Every structure is written in structure tokens, then in C-alpha cells.
Amino acid sequence: MATKQPSPAPSTPALSRPYPMANPGYGKRSVPGQPAARADDFALLPARERYVAGFIDHLPDGAAMDVKSLAKQLPLYGQQAVGSALKALSVAGYLRRVRCLVGEGEQVRWVFRTFWSRTARDNEWWGSHLAAGERETAPVVAAPAAPPSWIPVEEPPATPAVPQQRTPEPAPTPADAPSPAYLALAQLGRTDPRLALSAADCAVLEARAAEWLARGVTTDYLTQALTAGLPPQVGSPVGFVRRRLDDKIPPRVTPAVVPPASGGPVHRTMMECTKCGVPGRPEALPDGLCRSCGLPDPSAPVDLPVSGLAESEVHARAGHVRELLRSR
Structure with missing residues (x-):
């Protein structure tokens, strides 16, 4: 009788209850053109990242992607571990957090989405994909078609002059109202x-x-x-x-x-740092991280050579550690 080989990472948990969905327009967005799901899609990732990636990959589009919602459904890891896994998946090229401007005219708002790719992508691919999505979501305002020449156009009736009415002044805001x-x-x-x-x-x-x-x-x-x-x-x-x-x-x-009056492009898609949420253009957020969040983890072990370090290398490493401590 054949025996099953143990998996190198925990299996993806089964959902015992419906997973919470984000508000309309928010949440997970799968990129187009992905291959079919396979058992070894995330085999090269560490156990924790493979576990979280497999769970996210099975979520439907529109699912909530904030750390709290994910941690509630992942019994093996808490919010801090899930946040670290999302940062690692961003560096590996599987996801990007993005804010998108939707609506037209004065009825516009920012929505926050997490784009997910089953295949790891590099920074150039993500930048091109977001730029293409920005062009697709830009509103196109069509000019009203002129009526055919054979249709008579009626002049609108003249509007009688009405004396200008006084509009009520808005109620004054209390001086002590909190901002x-x-x-x-x-x-x-x-x-x-x-x-x-x-x-x-x-x-x-x-x-x-x-x-x-x-x-x-x-x-x-x-x-x-x-x-x-x-x-x-x-x-x-x-x-x-x-x-x-x-x-x-x-x-x-x-x-x-x-x-803008100059006719320049309007940026309707803006990437966010996967860890802290600071917005910026893709070129300013390599691997989906801002400069501060992209610094190495100071708690990570440092491999020292067996033969010891030269004095210059000791000073360089000490300076690097001081820089990490200042950035925290």
C-alpha cells in the first residue's frame, strides 16, 4: 500500500464559513492570463509564505485582503506573521497593493485593491500591467452627436427674466468643533x-x-x-x-x-507599499515596498565568516546596524 509523502508546508486550510468579502470595488484582483492552478505553484517558497500564498490563491476576486481578515482564517499564524508573509510575497513578485481612482467628474473616490498573480512577476512587468490598467480605467467622455441636417432643430423658448433670489447663508460652524x-x-x-x-x-x-x-x-x-x-x-x-x-x-x-489644463495624463492607479501603505509610483516602490520597509530586518541573523572580519568590515557592519536602528 502506497503511503503519502508529507508536504513540506502545511496544507491550505478549508474554509469552515464564508470568507469575508471587501466592499464593492475593493479587495483581491487576479491578473489576467494566468496558467491553471497546479500543486507545485508555490513550491519554492518557505513554508509560511507557501501556506499563505496557497490560501490567497484560492480566494475569489473581491475577497478582503487586509491582515486582520486573513489572520482570522489562518489558524497557524497571527497578524504579525501574516503581514510579514505578505511583504515576502510582494518581494517575490506575487502581489502588489494598489489604489485606483474610480468614477467620473466630481463623483470620484479612491478604492484599494490587491493584485494577485499565481506566477511571480518582476518590477517591470508589474509597472507595465498597472500602466495598462490605468489606460483601460480612464474615463472616455464622448462628445454629443450632432443631429442630421434633415431634422429641423427647434429653438428653445425664451426664459423670462427672474429677479435674482437671495440664497440663505450657510449656518456658521462652531468655533470649537473638532477638526x-x-x-x-x-x-x-x-x-x-x-x-x-x-x-x-x-x-x-x-x-x-x-x-x-x-x-x-x-x-x-x-x-x-x-x-x-x-x-x-x-x-x-x-x-x-x-x-x-x-x-x-x-x-x-x-x-x-x-x-490638468496642459492635457497631461491623469494617474488613476497608484501603487502602495505592501507593509505600511505609503502611496507612490511603481518606480519608487521596488518589490512593492517603500525605502523604509525595504530595509533588511534587523532581527535577522547575520552570517559571519569563519576566519573573522577585517577592521574595515567591522566598522561597515556597525554603521549598517546603526542605520537600521535609526529607521525603526
């Missing part, structure tokens, strides 16, 4: 108790959070960037939030609601 930045900071403790801030803390950090909103991000995006990948314990919530507000502030991006 959106202050409210977003005040809600952090309800999103995650580890980041509970006092009223004084919110007042101190309000200007920094307002700078994020001034750069075009929403309060939901601000909350997600501040609460993603938290350590098990946060000793000083106000210090931790201040550091993230300073280190991970997004770049200034001109709102792409109305095409």
Missing part, C-alpha cells in the same frame, strides 16, 4: 486600544495629522496607516503615533479629479 484630523486621532483608541490617546495627546498631534489630510489622503487611510503592523505592546501611544506621522507621511500628490 477631521483631531477626530481621526481620537478614534484610534477605539480601532486599537494600544493607541488610545488623551485629549491633550490629540491636540499635540493634530497639526501633524492635518498635514496628512492636506496631502489628499482620507481619514480612513490615515487610521489604517497608523494602526497597521502594531507591536504586541505600545509603551507610549503618543510617542508611537508621533513617530509614524513623521516617518510615514505620504508624498504630496495633486488631486486627479480634473485633468
Whole structure:
């Protein structure tokens, strides 16, 4: 009787209940032109990444791809391990996190998607794919067709002149009403108790959070960037939030609601860092990671040569370690 060989990685868990779907327009998006699924699709990945990749590959398009939703369905790993696996899968070329501008005119909004490829792709392929998707999603406004010459055109009736009416003035906003930045900071403790801030803390950090909103991000995006990948314990919530507000502030991006007067292209697709969510163009996020998140993990072991290190190499490695500690 033949015996089964043990798998080098845990098998993909079976869903005991329906997997949560993201809001319409969000979630997982499979890239086109993928080969059929095979048992050895992710055989070259480490056990944890192979386990997470196999699970994501079986999810339908539109499934929620945030770390919390994935960790709830993966019994072997917690949120921190799932976040690290997603970062590794991004570096390996299997996924990219992207924000897309949908809608037309003034009715536009950003939606957040995770593009997934069963085959590992390089940075050039992902850049070309996202650029092609941007061209396909750009709205095309067609000019109204002129009526045929044989159809008589009726002149609209003249509108009688009406005296200009006075419009009611908007109600004044209370001077002490909290700003959106202050409210977003005040809600952090309800999103995650580890980041509970006092009223004084919110007042101190309000200007920094307002700078994020001034750069075009929403309060939901601000909350997600501040609460993603938290350590098990946060000793000083106000210090931790201040550091993230300073280190991970997004770049200034001109709102792409109305095409520029010069006729230049409107960027309707923008990649995000897989780990921290900072937006940017594909060339600024190699392997789907920003510069800070792409640094080597300082907790990873360093292989030392048997013969020892020269003095110059010792100084170089010490400088590298100091740079990693400053970036944390």
C-alpha cells in the first residue's frame, strides 16, 4: 500500500464559513492570463509564505485582503506573521497593493485593491500591467452627436427674466468643533486600544495629522496607516503615533479629479507599499515596498565568516546596524 509523502508546508486550510468579502470595488484582483492552478505553484517558497500564498490563491476576486481578515482564517499564524508573509510575497513578485481612482467628474473616490498573480512577476512587468490598467480605467467622455441636417432643430423658448433670489447663508460652524484630523486621532483608541490617546495627546498631534489630510489622503487611510503592523505592546501611544506621522507621511500628490489644463495624463492607479501603505509610483516602490520597509530586518541573523572580519568590515557592519536602528 502506497503511503503519502508529507508536504513540506502545511496544507491550505478549508474554509469552515464564508470568507469575508471587501466592499464593492475593493479587495483581491487576479491578473489576467494566468496558467491553471497546479500543486507545485508555490513550491519554492518557505513554508509560511507557501501556506499563505496557497490560501490567497484560492480566494475569489473581491475577497478582503487586509491582515486582520486573513489572520482570522489562518489558524497557524497571527497578524504579525501574516503581514510579514505578505511583504515576502510582494518581494517575490506575487502581489502588489494598489489604489485606483474610480468614477467620473466630481463623483470620484479612491478604492484599494490587491493584485494577485499565481506566477511571480518582476518590477517591470508589474509597472507595465498597472500602466495598462490605468489606460483601460480612464474615463472616455464622448462628445454629443450632432443631429442630421434633415431634422429641423427647434429653438428653445425664451426664459423670462427672474429677479435674482437671495440664497440663505450657510449656518456658521462652531468655533470649537473638532477638526477631521483631531477626530481621526481620537478614534484610534477605539480601532486599537494600544493607541488610545488623551485629549491633550490629540491636540499635540493634530497639526501633524492635518498635514496628512492636506496631502489628499482620507481619514480612513490615515487610521489604517497608523494602526497597521502594531507591536504586541505600545509603551507610549503618543510617542508611537508621533513617530509614524513623521516617518510615514505620504508624498504630496495633486488631486486627479480634473485633468490638468496642459492635457497631461491623469494617474488613476497608484501603487502602495505592501507593509505600511505609503502611496507612490511603481518606480519608487521596488518589490512593492517603500525605502523604509525595504530595509533588511534587523532581527535577522547575520552570517559571519569563519576566519573573522577585517577592521574595515567591522566598522561597515556597525554603521549598517546603526542605520537600521535609526529607521525603526
